[in-house]
Amino acid sequence: MLANIEGRVAIVTGGGQGLGEAICRRLAAEGCKVLVADLNGGNAATVAADLPEAMSYTVDVTDEAQVAGMVAAAVARWGRLDIMVANAGILIAEAIEDADAAKWRTVIDVNLVGAMLCCKYAAREFITQQSGALVAINSKSGKRGSFRNSAYAASKFGAIGLIQSVALELAPHGARANAICPGNLLDSPLWQDSLFEQYARNRGMSVADVRKMYEGQVPLGRGASYDDITNMVVFLASDASSYMTGQAINVTGGQVMSP
Ligand SMILES: NC(=O)c1ccc[n+]([C@@H]2O[C@H](COP(=O)([O-])OP(=O)(O)OC[C@H]3O[C@@H](n4cnc5c(N)ncnc54)[C@H](O)[C@@H]3O)[C@@H](O)[C@H]2O)c1
Incomplete structure (x- = not known):
């Protein structure tokens, strides 16, 4: 029961498919109200329609006004925000000698700046409420380099610095920020x-x-299975992890072992 998150209000970015969809479904199964946010609004709407208490929102996480609107929509509907899962991410793998700077910037923009904007607007609610849990979906590539995949690894390394810094700012306000580093x-x-x-x-x-x-x-x-990761999302979103902040937790089947 310690990991009880029933009744909490959650936003999941990139919730329209893949891991984000699995997180939406798991949070809903745990009794959360879920705003399913995705660039692909059709997918987000399909996922939300299948959940007991949910709404969908079309968002590009790189667009500040859209991220602000997404958080405002959840608060307008449910009066608060308890959990922000910054999950939206992209990957463009290229050898460094062929890397295209515009594509590289796009990866950084979605994975790092997008996560920052989600932190920013979640933090405003968390500071007002003096509570909240931010869970960023990172990667094992946030802990060590990834072959011919430098933009992705750089964005994920950066996002760990982001989460550690945000954790320091949220701590005096009773709110927390952690990351999950899934394996493949x-x-x-x-x-x-x-x-x-x-x-x-x-x-x-x-x-x-x-x-x-x-x-x-x-x-x-x-x-990794979706359950492997959503188990950790629920734990980090709940009071069971109330003494943990600024962490980047490997869920990699032992592939990455941090000191
Ligand atoms: N799949 C893996 O093996 C794996 C491993 C480790 C970490 N991750 C991380 O998990 C997260 C989800 O990955 P996935 O495998 O489910 O990917 P996916 O491509 O299946 O889903 C990503 C979702 O994010 C959405 N999205 C993309 N750009 C967006 C934007 N600018 N704004 C809003 N939404 C946007 C897409 O529309 C899509 O629905 C990512 O952060 C990824 O880096 C995935």
Whole structure:
């Protein structure tokens, strides 16, 4: 019961598919009211329509006015904001010698500046309320470099600095900020629709061999499941983690072990 978050108001960015959708469904199952936010408003609406108490919001997390509007919409509907899950993220993998600066900036803009804007507008509510939990979805690539994937790793390393700094600012206000660093969700749309292809091309391997290689890198021998990650989201969003802030928790099957 310690991890009880029933009745809390949550926003999940990138909630229209993949991990974000799984987080929306899990928070709803735990009794939260959920604002499902996504660049793809149609997907967000489909997910929200399937949840007991939810609304959808079309948002580009790189656009400050839209992020402000997203938080205002949740507060207008439910009167408060308890949980912000900054999950929206993109990946463009390129060898450094071919890296395109415009694409690199786009990754930083979504993964880092987008997360900052979510922190900013959540923080305003949390400071007013003197409570709240921010959970940023990071990556194992926020802890160590990622082969031919420098923009993504740089954005995720940066987002850990963001969360540690925001945690310091929120602490006097009874609010917390933590990050989750998942391992590879090999069955997610991100892998199935693009990453396996990109990595196979970049490494000159077959898709089947890329999958085997990634599973072989995990001490526990498998990719991450959505439940592995949503369990940690619920914990970090709840009072069960009330003595934790500024942390970036690996959920990687042992693939990354931080001191
Ligand atoms: N899939 C993995 O293996 C994996 C591993 C570690 C970390 N992550 C992280 O998990 C998060 C979710 O990844 P996923 O695999 O579910 O990806 P995904 O591509 O399946 O879903 C991302 C969602 O974010 C939305 N989005 C993209 N840009 C946006 C923007 N500017 N504003 C608002 N929404 C936007 C997309 O429309 C999409 O619905 C990301 O932060 C990613 O870095 C994923």
